[in-house]
Amino acid sequence: MADCSAAAAPGPGDGKRRQFGSRFLSDPGRVFHHNAWDGVQWSAEQAAAAARKVEENSAQRVRRELQVDYEINAHKYWDDFYKIHENGFFKDRHWLFTEFPELRPSQKQNHLKDLLSEDKSEILECRSSEVGAGLITGEQHVRSSDSIRFLEKTVTQKLSDLQLSADGFPGSSATYRILEVGCGVGNTVFPILQTNNDPGLFVYCCDFSSTAIDLLQANSAYDPSRCLAFVHDLCDEEKSYPVPENTLDIIIFIFVLSAVVPDKMQNAINRLSRLLKPGGMILLRDYGRHDMAQLRFKKGQCLSDNFYVRGDGTRVYFFTQDELDTLFTTAGLEKVQNLVDRRLQVNRGKQLTMYRVWIQCKYRKPPLPGTG
Template identity: 70%
Template sequence: MAAPVDGKRQAFGSRFLSDPANVFRHNAWDNVEWSEEQAAAAEKKVQENSTQRVCPERQVDYEVNAHKYWNDFYKIHENGFFKDRHWLFTEFPELAPTQNENYLKDLHLENKRNEVPECRSSDSGSDLTIKEQHKCSTSLGHKIQKPPVEEDVTQKLSHLMVCTDDFPGSSATYRILEVGCGVGNTVFPILQTNSDPGLFVYCCDFSSTAIELVQTNSEYDPSRCFAFVHDLCDEDQHYPMPKESLDVIVLIFVLSAIVPDKMQKAICRLSKLLKPGGMMLLRDYGRYDMAQLRFKKGQCLSGNFYVRGDGTRVYFFTQGMKNIIFIFAKNT
């Protein structure tokens, strides 16, 4: 993305192209729509590169050895793959320090009103239209919020139980988990911009090599952050924090890396970690992204699901499919 002329980055939703000479000022314009010709060309390209599918034997290999392919990816790129996500706090203000501070004030008041002594825990452990495509040609963002529920005294006690449990970040008052953290592209900006002593950030990744790179980063502070290896799709693996203990869960370009049939269950399990009123923030690849159009024949695994040359996989979403996944998680 080209640097803004005035030095300030415009918020999403306010980037309107009025002078064609400035077409390269941003990587997307909020008022620019695809023509019917562009839409037809993109759809034709996807149909062409999807005609030849990867053979079943290779598909099994990409699934069974997915950890190997991602470890190899990070061994090659290491921290050189760290990218400055200029849009992080613009698109997700919930991760910005001011949001945390306001939330903490409200949470502190609520906890004071409901304070209970000696609490102990027994539980550990619409399809995107072509005309909308210009807004999502790089990625799609979505937020789901776990609604507060009507609680009796027993339920209120269970929500407060996490306060005395012995788990990483148990004394924190605001907890964020990033799934698929890579080398820390989201985690470290959060830690660098937020000095709140009540903040604790968890981060996990499928790749042990990625987690090693996070833990050996000079910005990694074990008193404020806990990095661990985790397979999002493994139903037998447990997270190191109890249920209903997290304020925010972040997944950025993560769902797209797993088999589509496993997405709903993965999100459902994650949603159980959120406090009532907690937020799940997601950003991922949109249908007809240039990355999808560039694939050659023979790299398609299934509809809109591809394997890259390095063995890692990627799915391209419509808004409709993501809504189905989120509604499923929200209602469980």
């Protein structure tokens, strides 16, 4: 599944992107000086106008027989979406590591990486000193360095092969497991794999659309030794996930839960919460009530309260914080974060302003007693 946020933010290392709520518009005359402003406060008049617009575009509902079609053929509409847009619709979400630092390598993982780098450096330094002493030739040194790299790659592949073939499930020997639900063509998965070099990491990713999974697996960045992509309908209670309960550290929802029929959301969250380890977390970012996208819908596109169908047949729901809190706490999770991101996006070329409302959540499975 896909999002329409188009959140093209600078990468994690360029110092330009900070967590939302850090760039405030204090002077309305400077609104077109940046392409986005955080923490925008709505006036009472603006909030009332948004409520009237929603009431207006919700007055006429989609006919029942068409609603049934949108549900039965939901996979077809998403397949068609990806056949049209392929992998050129969204930017890779490097902003994830600012908003969700849980996806970065831990300090322990970084320390291990540093130790491995130091060991490799010592080996190369020894080889270099041997070259200087005339014990081995420069050509032999180059071949030796190549051999080290080849050995590293071989060992890593062997460990990955063992991990994939171990008894139980793919990634069973991993020490940190992430699942993205509604992965699309990999705009979240690939930044994670490229940024987090922890050898114990394994990423699972699934999508409703087989076309999306085909595109993801065809990407040159897809690494089956560290990632398993599969087609899955999170609302299908008869179809199990490829991991047992209590095994995942992180589950990611990025503009995905909103595509689910509201009365199926709770069961989907309940099933996913059982996959989390004690202390594991669900990370979510999705559409908030009265987002610009909701206000733009015309009469006749409303399926039910705050649930709409787009022109391409895909559907979207607009949440409140309380609704999401109820979904997660009912599933036995405890709140870590539940924030509204009210953002003013600006088209400086056309001198247009667009008000976005997104919700960001983190909910944790209670840790075992005595583990913190």
